[in-house]
Each structure stands twice: as structure tokens, then as C-alpha cells.
Amino acid sequence: xxxxxxxxxxxxxxxxxxxxxxxxxxxxxRGVPLPLLVPALIxxxxxxxxLVALLVRAPWRSMPEQLTSADVWQALQLSLVCATAAxxxxxxxxxPLAWLLARVEFPGRGLVRALVTLPLVLPPxxxxxxxLMALGRNGVVGRWLDAWFGITLPFTTAGVVxxxxxxxxxxxxxxxxxxxxxxxxxxxxxxxxxxxxRFTAFRRVTLxxxxxxxxxxxxxxxxxxxxxxxxxxxxxxxxxGRTQTMPxxxxxxxxxxxxxxxxxxxxxxxVSVAVLAGLRDRWMSAG
Amino acid sequence: xxxxxxxxxxxxxxxxxxxxxxxxxxxxxGVFRLDVSLTVAPGEVVALLGPNGAxxxxxxxxLAGLTxxxxxxxxxxxxxxxxxxxxxxxxGVVFQDYLxxxxxxxxxxxxxxxxxxxxxxAVARARAAAWLERxxxxxxxxxxxxxxxxxxxxxxxxxxxxxxHPRLLLLDEPLAALDARTRLEVRAQLRRHLAEFxxxxxxxxxxxxxxxxxxxxxxxxxxGEVVQEGAPSHIARHPRTDxxxxxxxxxxxxxxxxxxxxxxxxGPALTTTDDLSGPVFVAFPPSAVTLYREPPAGSSARNHWxxxxxxxETHGDQIRADLSGELPLAADLTxxxxxxxxxxxxxxxxAAVKAAxxxxxxx
Numbered sequence: 001x002x003x004x005x006x007x008x009x010x011x012x013x014x015x016x017x018x019x020x021x022x023x024x025x026x027x028x029x030r031g032v033p034l035p036l037l038v039p040a041l042i043x044x045x046x047x048x049x050x051l052v053a054l055l056v057r058a059p060w061r062s063m064p065e066q067l068t069s070a071d072v073w074q075a076l077q078l079s080l081v082c083a084t085a086a087x088x089x090x091x092x093x094x095x096p097l098a099w100l101l102a103r104v105e106f107p108g109r110g111l112v113r114a115l116v117t118l119p120l121v122l123p124p125x126x127x128x129x130x131x132l133m134a135l136g137r138n139g140v141v142g143r144w145l146d147a148w149f150g151i152t153l154p155f156t157t158a159g160v161v162x163x164x165x166x167x168x169x170x171x172x173x174x175x176x177x178x179x180x181x182x183x184x185x186x187x188x189x190x191x192x193x194x195x196x197x198r199f200t201a202f203r204r205v206t207l208x209x210x211x212x213x214x215x216x217x218x219x220x221x222x223x224x225x226x227x228x229x230x231x232x233x234x235x236x237x238x239x240x241g242r243t244q245t246m247p248x249x250x251x252x253x254x255x256x257x258x259x260x261x262x263x264x265x266x267x268x269x270x271v272s273v274a275v276l277a278g279l280r281d282r283w284m285s286a287g
Numbered sequence: 288x289x290x291x292x293x294x295x296x297x298x299x300x301x302x303x304x305x306x307x308x309x310x311x312x313x314x315x316x317g318v319f320r321l322d323v324s325l326t327v328a329p330g331e332v333v334a335l336l337g338p339n340g341a342x343x344x345x346x347x348x349x350l351a352g353l354t355x356x357x358x359x360x361x362x363x364x365x366x367x368x369x370x371x372x373x374x375x376x377x378x379g380v381v382f383q384d385y386l387x388x389x390x391x392x393x394x395x396x397x398x399x400x401x402x403x404x405x406x407x408x409a410v411a412r413a414r415a416a417a418w419l420e421r422x423x424x425x426x427x428x429x430x431x432x433x434x435x436x437x438x439x440x441x442x443x444x445x446x447x448x449x450x451x452h453p454r455l456l457l458l459d460e461p462l463a464a465l466d467a468r469t470r471l472e473v474r475a476q477l478r479r480h481l482a483e484f485x486x487x488x489x490x491x492x493x494x495x496x497x498x499x500x501x502x503x504x505x506x507x508x509x510x511g512e513v514v515q516e517g518a519p520s521h522i523a524r525h526p527r528t529d530x531x532x533x534x535x536x537x538x539x540x541x542x543x544x545x546x547x548x549x550x551x552x553x554g555p556a557l558t559t560t561d562d563l564s565g566p567v568f569v570a571f572p573p574s575a576v577t578l579y580r581e582p583p584a585g586s587s588a589r590n591h592w593x594x595x596x597x598x599x600e601t602h603g604d605q606i607r608a609d610l611s612g613e614l615p616l617a618a619d620l621t622x623x624x625x626x627x628x629x630x631x632x633x634x635x636x637x638a639a640v641k642a643a644x645x646x647x648x649x650x
Contacts, residue, residue: 184386186382186386187386187388189353189373189386190380190382190386190388191388191399191403192353192372192373192374193351193352193353193373193374193376193378193379193380193448194374194379194399194400194403194447194448194451195374195375195400195403195404195451196374196399196403197374197403198374200403204399205388208388208390209388209389209390
């Protein structure tokens with residue numbers, strides 16, 4: 001699978017698969033072999049039942065007070081701020097990285113692309129440990145950050161952003177690189193013949209042309225950052241108000257107050273559904 | 288070569304560097320090698336004409352700086368440009384499918400160049416508006432490219448290229464993206480704009496008509512090399528390769544002349560009215576060929592050969608017969624004549640050409 005395929009697959013999934021391709025030929029199941037139909041329906045149920053269960057078991061009556069509690073607000077606010085900041089980091093670093101991978105021939109490009117994709121398949125906890133080794137107080141880079149600038153990242157809110165960006169960046173890079181590869185590089189050449197430097201051509205021509213791909217990638221990265229758990233708890237810990245994001249709060253609440261956990265989960269579910277809806281209406285149909 | 292000396296006239300003024308374009312473009316890609324020399328005076332329009340894959344577009348890209356030169360030189364108005372990056376060259380390009388920026392209006396597309404050259408937004412837009420006005424597109428200034436017709440988009444592309452005041456204007460198949468009807472109109476407009484352009488213009492095309500209408504001089508490129516150059520009318524009358532002969536619709540042969548007789552490389556001899564000796568080309572138009580079912584004994588034509596019909600093509604009310612045999616040739620005849628002769632692929636015919644309708648010239 002190539003990078004572009006993968007991002008296409010990702011957007012395809014978000015779009016809800018190829019649309020309106022229903023098997024509706026008379027009686028239900030006619031023409032669909034049972035060995036395919038049965039696992040398909042079980043698979044569908046497997047994906048949907050847990051979400052339905054979440055709605056069924058939701059403590060609707062105590063919901064208002066659950067959601068207005070200071071702790072929930074704090075976690076939600078922190079989650080939104082960190083996910084947004086992480087997305088910003090991904091955009092600032094990821095878009096140029098995607099451009100480099102798509103437009104510049106250099107030795108070892110395949111390897112670099114593989115490394116960029118690695119966090120996508122890496123267990124997030126491993127990512128968290130790796131971040132500690134790199135940016136921890138005694139880490140390879142963190143030591144110098146601490147000594148020279150007095151910056152410590154682990155177990156801080158900035159650490160949450162770092163952990164989330166680490167995990168979310170591949171989504172953005174892959175999405176933007178796919179769009180860049182599909183975009184006609186000759187527009188950049190045309191800009192160049194009009195006196196634009198390569199950077200101006202990128203800024204004034206390429207960037208507007210690939211904006212839908214960037215937006216889609218940013219939303220994917222944001223959603224991934226919002227749900228990030230493993231790398232965050234490993235690298236940034238679980239301090240309420242500082243590093244305790246929604247997923248961490250859900251996990252913690254499940255031990256002491258399951259009702260609260262369900263309520264918090266519902267909030268995250270609502271955010272996810274909103275993201276999906278937003279993607280569909282705004283960018284996916286346009287792209 | 289005669290046609291070279293009579294056609295090229297670089298504007299050399301005493302004591303100054305020669306104005307215009309002086310280039311030798313060498314691009315080596317292993318399997319393909321382009322080696323083309325070009326000299327164009329200011330105000331002159333030169334067309335690079337050639338079949339697909341001949342290297343015309345590569346030559347254009349090399350002039351624009353989009354493809355690096357392997358060897359050779361490139362001087363424009365006396366300034367060496369080989370090492371100048373494309374954004375710093377005083378070159379404007381009209382691309383084959385125009386490549387108008389789809390997210391910008393026609394006005395902002397044209398203003399893009401002046402903006403990059405440092406003009407303020409207001410100045411750039413004012414200049415762009417003047418260009419659109421000149422192209423008769425003032426009413427479409429606010430339109431996005433996808434709302435423009437092919438002819439309009441072509442003119443916006445031309446305005447965009449000219450708005451940077453280039454000293455070298457490059458046009459890549461400027462009419463290829465248009466349908467036949469718009470093409471006629473746009474060709475005439477483009478000719479007018481090119482005539483007004485005071486610097487060097489080089490256009491690339493595979494269409495001989497576009498080349499002959501738009502250009503003052505043709506440079507025919509085949510397999511990465513210049514095979515012939517000169518004024519359109521001259522090339523039409525004196526083609527030097529099969530490709531050019533086919534383009535201009537002539538039968539062309541090479542042979543050895545001895546007085547009025549030319550022994551053709553293809554085999555038979557041919558009588559001409561020209562008196563020459565040594566290697567020559569002989570050309571005649573397909574309309575000069577007369578076809579018979581029997582050997583034309585009583586005919587005044589002194590050149591006749593037995594042929595077989597290899598193919599028939601209709602061009603309007605004319606039929607072009609592709610003949611093989613002793614001398615492969617093309618013949619034009621009316622549909623009535625074709626019916627009377629009962630022409631069909633495989634039919635045996637005699638082809639005759641009057642000596643007065645052939646034209647021989649030295650290689």
C-alpha cells in the first residue's frame with residue numbers, strides 16, 4: 001500500500017465508503033452469499049453495539065450535573081486546548097515535511113517516509129517511552145533543553161501537546177502528501193516563470209490548491225490527538241488540570257465512578273460524530 | 288544553406304551586444320538528446336515545428352529554465368542566462384493548457400507576475416486590468432478560470448505572460464487546447480498580439496498551419512535536431528524531410544540529377560524542367576498526379592509509374608490516394624474521378640506527373 005492509497009483509504013472510511021452502493025435486489029440477502037453476509041452483519045453489530053450500549057447505559061438523569069462539574073470542564077478544556085495546539089504543531093512542521101516528501105527527490109526518501117509513518121503503527125505507549133528517552137529530563141535532547149533553556153517537557157501541559165503531536169503528525173503528513181502528489185506540479189512551474197521564488201510559489205499557489213487536503217489532514221490529526229491516551233499518560237502523566245485530558249479522566253473515572261466515565265465518554269463520542277459530520281459536509285464532498 | 292542566410296537577421300548594432308535570442312540548447316537524457324541552435328531577432332516570431340516527441344517542448348522548457356541545459360549556451364539581449372533560475376529570467380510562458388491558477392480570478396492571475404516583481408497589490412492589479420482591457424477581457428476580470436471559455440483562458444494566459452514584460456515570450460502549443468471553431472478566431476487574435484510584441488517570441492507547435500500563420504520563420508525539429516529552417520513559404524516549397532513534405536502535402540524524393548533527368552533513390556527516373564546536376568530533392572503536390580487504369584501511352588506526361596492503391600482518404604470533396612509500388616506517392620483526385628477509375632485498396636493504377644509540375648532543387 002502506498003502512502004497515497006492509505007490516505008485515500010482513510011478519507012474513504014471517513015466519507016463512509018463509496019456512497020449509495022447498496023445491495024438491494026429484491027428480497028433481503030438475495031444474491032449475497034451467506035458466508036459473506038453473516039460475518040458482515042456480525043462485524044457491523046460488533047462496531048455498533050458498543051456505541052449503542054454507551055447511549056443505553058448513559059446516566060441521562062444525572063447527566064447535567066456530571067457534565068457541569070468542574071473536573072469534567074477542566075479535562076474537556078485541557079483536551080481541546082492540547083489537541084488544537086498539537087494540530088497547530090503538526091501543521092507548522094507536517095505540511096513542509098509533506099511537501100519535502102512529495103516534491104523533492106533525495107536519497108533515502110523511501111526510508112524517511114517509512115519513519116514518518118512509524119508512529120502510525122507504533123503502540124502509543126512505546127511512543128511515550130521513546131519521547132521520555134528523547135525529551136525527558138535526562139533524555140538525549142531533553143538534557144540540553146533543561147540545561148540551556150530550562151525547559152522541561154515531561155509531566156507538563158506542553159508535554160501533553162508534544163505526545164499528541166507525535167502520534168497525530170503522521171495522519172496529517174500522509175493526507176497532505178497524498179493531496180500534493182495529486183496536485184499538478186506544473187502550477188508551481190507556471191508561478192516560477194512569472195517570477196515567483198519556490199517558496200512564494202508554494203505559499204501563493206500550492207498552498208491554496210491543497211487547502212482541502214490540509215484541512216482534512218488537520219481534522220484527522222485533531223481527532224487523533226483528542227483521543228490520545230497511551231503516549232500522553234506515559235510522557236505527561238495524569239495530573240488533573242495540568243495533564244489529565246478527557247481519555248485519561250474517563251479511564252480514571254471508570255475505577256471510582258463508572259457513571260461519570262460513561263458521561264465523559266458520551267462527550268467524546270459527540271465530538272467524534274461532530275468531526276465526522278464536519279468532514280463530510282465541508283471538505284470531503286468538495287474534494 | 289540558402290534558407291538560413293536569407294531568413295536569419297539578428298539585430299546586430301555596431302558597438303552593442305546583439306539583441307534578441309542566441310541559444311544552443313543541449314539536453315541529454317541518455318535515450319534522448321536535444322541539440323538545437325536558435326537565433327531570433329527582437330520582434331521576430333519563430334515557430335519550432337515538429338512531430339510529437341521531437342523535443343520541441345524540452346527546448347521550450349530549457350529556454351524557460353525549467354529543464355537544465357546539459358551543454359550549450361543561452362543569451363538573451365547579450366546576457367547569459369544558462370545559470371539564471373527560471374524566476375529571474377525575463378521570460379514569459381504560455382503553457383499548453385494555460386495553467387491558470389484555479390483559485391485566483393483572471394485579474395489576479397495576470398497580477399501575479401507584477402506582484403512577484405515587487406509591485407504593490409494596487410499597482411499590480413491596475414496593470415493587470417490594463418492587460419485584460421487590451422485583450423478585450425475587461426468584463427471577465429473577476430471570473431475564475433473555470434468560468435472562462437477556451438479562447439478567453441488563452442488570452443488571460445497570454446496577458447499573464449506579457450504582464451511581466453518579458454524579453455522572451457514562449458508559447459507551448461498555444462492553440463492545441465481549443466476546438467476547431469474557436470481556434471480560427473484565436474489564431475487571428477494571437478497573430479495580432481504577436482505582431483505587436485517587440486521582443487523575441489518562440490512558439491512550439493505540431494500544427495503546420497498554426498506555425499505558418501503565426502510565425503515569421505519556422506525551425507523544423509525532428510529527433511532532437513533542427514532539420515530545416517526558413518520562411519514558411521520557402522519550407523512549403525522546398526521541404527527537406529518526409530515529415531515536412533507530408534506536413535505541407537508534397538511528394539518528396541531524393542535523387543541524383545543529370546540535366547533534366549533525376550535518378551531517384553527510390554528507383555525510377557523522373558524528368559523535370561529544372562536543369563541541375565548532383566544530389567537533389569524533387570517535389571510535387573498530390574494534385575499534380577493523374578491516375579489511369581491503363582498505361583498512359585497517349586498522355587503528354589513523361590513520368591508514369593505502375594502503382595497499387597494502398598489506401599484512400601476523403602478530404603472534403605477530394606480523395607487522397609496513398610499509392611505503393613515503383614514510386615510510393617500520394618495523389619489527389621475528385622470523388623467522381625475516383626468512381627470512374629473504380630479505385631479501391633489493392634487496385635492497380637498508373638500514375639503520371641507532368642515534368643512542368645515537378646520541382647527539383649539541390650540538397
